[in-house]
Amino acid sequence: MKRILEHGLSEFLIGLLFGFGLILSGMTDPGKVIGFLDLFGTWDPSLAFVMGGAVAVGVVAFGLAKKRTANVLGSAMRLPTSDDIDARLILGSVLFGAGWGLAGFCPGPALVSLGAGQDKAVVFVVGMVLGMLVFEVLERRKAKAIAAAA
Amino acid sequence: MLIDWNHFTPWLSLAGGILLGIASALFILVNGRVLGISGIVGGLLSPKAGDVTWRVAFVLGLLAAPMLYASLRGPWAVRIDAGWGTVVAAGLLVGIGTRYASGCTSGHGVCGLSRLSPRSLVATICFMATGFLVVYVVRHAIG
Secondary structure (H helix, E strand, O other): OHHHHHHHHHHHHHHHHHHHHHHHHOOOOHHHHHHHHOOOOEEOOHHHHHHHHHHHHHHHHHHHHHHOOEOOOOOEOEOOOOOOOOHHHHHHHHHHHHHHHHHOOOHHHHHHHHHOOOHHHHHHHHHHHHHHHHHHHHHHHHHHHHHHHO | OEEOOOOOOHHHHHHHHHHHHHHHHHHHHHHOEOOOHHHHHHHHHOOOOOOOHHHHHHHHHHHHHHHHHHHHHOOOOOOOOOOHHHHHHHHHHHHHHHHHOOOOHHHHHHHHHHOOOHHHHHHHHHHHHHHHHHHHHHHHHOO
8 A cells, every 4th residue: 555655546536625625625726816916906815715724724734744854655755945036936926926817727627627638728827848848958058157257 | 895795705704714724734734835826837847756646646636626616516606807908918917026025825825824934025025015905006096
């Protein structure tokens, strides 16, 4: 059982649960997301409840996780180590927020909607993966330039 | 401020949010990883040995979720106003932005806030504030 869990079953099931939660919460309805972001129009506060419910559970789990040195399957915990608040974080988040506000999709709900076969989600995910590839190319170029200078 | 009572779904959204919290809790405690969609997908674009299967398995779970949902609860509401060009531009912005920020609504929003990370709090404030601003501009300033 442990071996099966280690070879992708746990990730598949957790992805399935997360996707189900996204649909139930309303996050896969771009109209609902934009209704939440429309603070100055007729506002739909539902997504605040999504965040509240998720973080209420998450605070307990991450509190426990910080005290552990290994996960349940026995390998290392990989908690983020960066605490930098820099231009990359801020500008990246601003670009992300702009795209989120324009279409009403963030990465998880876009993938779930792609799974449902929605045409605009397909196009959005293609754009998103291209954007991620642009990042990869720029990062590799930067690493090469640094290596060449050293 | 006017509330959109017609679309307000506090209980379903809270229940869905709790499921997102449970999935994130299982992922950090069982697999030892932060459940961040943009990071999981982004890692597939610079694949490393032994680091691909779990990412693919997770994404397949997300893609299969609509089938499970539809069989248990039937169809769900989807309203998309954005045109094709806007959808492409939005996808590009989300792709580049989440990779530079090292996270999106799940990694910084749900998991980062749950970890009480100041870095994730700053990221969440930035993307939410920009989202509010963009929707204001699109719907009320030029709309």
